[in-house]
Amino acid sequence: MNIETFREICLSMPETTEDFPFDENVLVFRVAGKIFAGISMDKPNLAVMKCDSTKAVELREQYSAIEGAFHWNKKYWNQIWFNSDVSDRMIADLVKHAYAEVLKKLPKKERERLQNL
Secondary structure (H helix, E strand, C coil): CCHHHHHHHHHCCCCEEEECCCCCCEEEEEECCEEEEEEECCCCCEEEEECCHHHHHHHHHHCCCEEECCCCCCCCEEEEECCCCCCHHHHHHHHHHHHHHHHHCCCHHHHHHHHCC
């Protein structure tokens, strides 16, 4: 996986936007204004993604490349190192999971609209 492919996967999710809310180094991806993933321009081989709290722990135990995200709530955010023991396919699946985690917290009408796109 590389930063360009990761960005393309994130932007392929319905109505995803991207911006630099913290500084010029951290690019985040949002749906309905809520962040579901991010990547640092300084460390383009490291992404952060929102995750179900139980699944987050399981993934950290299963993969050496998945850790609690530095500077993010480690209960819900994982950081994933590219080109390690996590396949590109799994990273793409984790992006979809992160997006779905944000959708779960949206009002029902908005969630259903986005799920039907």
